[in-house]
Amino acid sequence: MTGTGLATELGRITQLVDEASGGGSPLERQLSFLSRQLIWITLVLAAAISAAGLSAGRPVFLMVETAIALAVAAIPEGLPIVATLTLARGMLRMARHNALVENLAAVETLGSTTVIMTDKTGTLTENRMEVEQILTPSGDFSIDHGLASIVKEGAIVDPSADPELMQALLIGVLCSNAEYDRHAYSGTGDPMEIALLRAGSFAGLDRKQQIATFPEVAEHPFDTATRRMATIHRTGDHHFAAVKGAPEEVLAAADRIGIKMEPLDEAERTTWLRRGEELAARGLRVLAVAVHPRAIKDQPVPDGLVFYGLVAFRDPPRGDIPETIAALRRAGIRVVMATGDHPSTALGISQAIGLTEPGALVMTGAELSRLLNASAAERQEIVRRQIFARVSPEEKLQLINAFQREGEVVAMTGDGVNDAPALSKADIGVAMGQRGTDVAREAADMVLLDDAFSTIVHAVREGRVIFANIRRFSAYLLSCNLAEVLVVGIAVFTGLPLALLPLQILFLNFVTDVFPAFALAAGEGEGDVLDRPPRQPNEAILTKAQWLSVAVYGAAISGATLLALISSIHILGLAAEQATTVSFVTIALAQLWHTFNMRESGTGLWYNSVIQNRFVWYATALCLVLLLAGINVPLLSEMLEIASIGMNGWALALGCSLLPLIAGQLWLASGTRRPAIGSHLKVKLNEQP
Known part of the structure; x- marks a missing residue:
């Protein structure tokens, strides 16, 4: 035993997870900010209207009751309910695309994502490792998996006739934790170790038999510091170490080469490093294999290794990755690769999948650590790169920090235990469901059940649609509530009869406001939502442009309602109670028609996400039924203090209620491209900061 608790590798990972605090999601922060804004607006409006009413000689109880009702009206109580149900529905829709969301707020976070940081193996590649080449001092060999044979210079060879090849294969078989059944052609364990066992089986090397011959007495797991793994085996009266790891690390610790243990000079070491880089440049993953002929059982393997060659693995890129990366690029999202592999391997794969162009620069973990402590100008170099190689779990954590500091x-x-700290620190952690560890899945906000990177595209679209819907129904609720406040406030200040009574305000707020908002929350989004860049991370749910639209629509609805109120008194000659009912019917209908003003500017009048949303039509029909019930059912009409207004009153209310809809459609079709209520403004991708 060498350590317990936090002194172990798992303890170190646990400590990193605890230290990695991702904070609230962008949506949570924006909803909190919007709530604080509304509290102050509500208090000011309620106090001002109450004071005006009292100074005008209105009854004290009525004005207190009205102030309370206005406070209820000014704050959209349906907002948190509708937002929660929108996110929950988004979770269900994502689950249908094999994306299981564990954190409700994370549903929307992917929609605002600007950078996706991903590992290479198993995410961008198939995680189907196969040994493709073995380079030994005695020659270069390739593997024919179809014939289960080893080939040299185009001809099948007998591996047992080449001692150095057999030694290289034996090291791969011994230095392993995997199991392989050559009859079933399948194994369990690390894919790279299974590939080594499969290649060894082509030479007749079975792990169980070799372990019986060379019993394993100790293991030194892969260490990110030394970048190598070793197992200690007994042979006769002494022990030897089988070592595999990064070529640069293994070669640096080796001073001899081959069966004859000839000296390994610096020139030959450089030659082997160059050959490893050539393999890596082809997108192959490269390991060096070596032995230490006199290892000590309970001590780390020292330098003085005997180098036996390089093993190159082929892990094909997933077929859908190029299309996925292209879709994310159109959506304005950068994909960044952070891998523990050799820089040349990372570059080769990135070019094969269309992530980078030839000649792209790769930053290593060592360079990353140096730049993190440099000046701010030099740190900018980090966020400009797309490929990071030879990075450790700690360096992935620092990399996420660097991007987040730049506002990304x-x-x-x-998928691994080592990824848990980074998954916890990221704004949204995405774990693999099939090959991911329990630790990674627990630390993540979302799990890809099919391990397919392309599933993220569906999740990004859903996240953007969710935010657009939240923005849309927030604008709808606030414009309706603003209209109610303005109608009552202006009527009080100008000495008109109360346009809305307290219970009528509550009826509007809990009936004609909420159901259309639910319907807007169920929208499917516009077809080009993935052709737009992500919104700025610090962008509010309602920006200045959306607040302007809220003000315009609120003024239009209140203006139409006041027009109906005044006309009912001075043109139709109705009593004050009847005029109040006319204004109540007018604003209720106007709010329903106002739902259709929530389409995005630039979309067709008859072909847009609101018109095509069947739930909008259901909500409109339901609200009309409830409104008619409130007016005609005796008990309800008595509670709402509804008076008979006759056919002329209904015609006036209906005609005035259509005015905000007409004005809204003219506003949307006026020819000026305004920021959409339901989404962010389209801009060219190359204009993104």
């Missing part, structure tokens, strides 16, 4: 919203994909 970072999604991180991972």
Whole structure:
């Protein structure tokens, strides 16, 4: 035993997870900010209207009751309910695309993501490792998996006739934790170790038989510091170590080469490093294999290794990755690769999947650590790169921090125990469901049940639609509530009869406001939502442009309602109670028609996400039924203090209620491209900061 608790590798990972605090999601922060804004607006409006009413000689109880009702009207109580149900519905829709969301707020976060940081193996590639080449001092060999044979210079060879090849294969078989059944052609364990066992089986090497011959007495797991793994085996009266790891690390610790243990000079070491880089440049993953002929059982393997060659693995890129990366690029999202592999391997794969162009620069973990402590200008170099190689779990954590400091919203994909800290730190952690560890899944906000990177595209679209819907129904609720406040406030200040009574305000707020908002929350989004860049991370749910629209629509609805109120008194000659009922019917209908003003500017009048949303039509029909019930059912009409207004009153209310809809459609079709109520403004991708 060498350590317990936090002194172990798992303890170190646990400590990193605890230290990685992602904070609230962008949506949570924006909803909190909007709530604080509304509280102050509500208090000011309620106090001002109450004071005006009292100074005008209105009854004290009525004005207190009205102030309370206005406070209820000014704050959209349906907002948190509708937002929660919108996110929950988004979770269900994502689950249908094999994205299981564990954190409700994370549903929307992917929609605002600007950077997706991903590992290479198993995410961008198939995680189907196969040994493709073995380079030994005695020659270069390739593997024919179809014939289960080893080939040299185009001809099948007998591996047992080449001692150095057999030694390289034996090291791969011994230095392993995997199991392989050559009859079933399948195994369990790390895919790379299974590939080594499969290649060894082509030479007749079975792990169980070799372990019986060379019993394993100790293991030194892969260490991110030394970048190598070793197992200690007994042979006769002494022990030897089988070592595999990064070529640069293994070669640096080796001073001899081959069966004859000839000296390994610096020139030959450089030659082997160059050959490893050539393999890596082809997108192959490269390991070096070596032995230490006199290892000590309970001590780390020292330098003085005997180098036996390089093993190159082929892990094909997933077929859908190029299309997925292209879709994310159109959506304005950068994909960043952070891998523990050799820089040349990372570059080769990135070019094969269309992530980078030839000649792209790769930053290593060592360079990353140096730049993190440099000046702010030099740190900018970090966020400009797309490929990071030879990075450790700690360096992934630092990398996420670096992007977040620049205002990026970072999604991180991972599957291993070592990925847990980065998954926890990212704005949204995405774990793999099939090959991911329990630790990674627990630390993540979302799990890809099919391990397919392309599933993220569906999740990004859903996240953007969710935010657009939240913005849309927030604007709808606030414009309706503003209209109610303005109608009552202006009527009080100008000495008109009360346009709305307290219970009528509550009826509007809990009936004609909420159901259309639910319907807007169920929208499917516009077809080009993935052709737009992500919104700025600090962008509010309602920006200045959306607040302007709220003010315009609120003024239009209140203006139409006041027009109906005044006309009912001075043109139709109705009593004050009847005029109040006319204004109540007018604003209730106007709010229902106002739902259709929530389409995005630039979309067709008859072809847009609101018109095509069947729930909008259901909500409109339901609200009309409830409104008619409130007016005609005796008990309800008595509670709401509804008076008979006759056919002329109904015609006036209906005609005035259509005015805000007409004005809204003219506003949307006026020819000026305004920021959409339901989404962010389209801009060219290359104009993104």
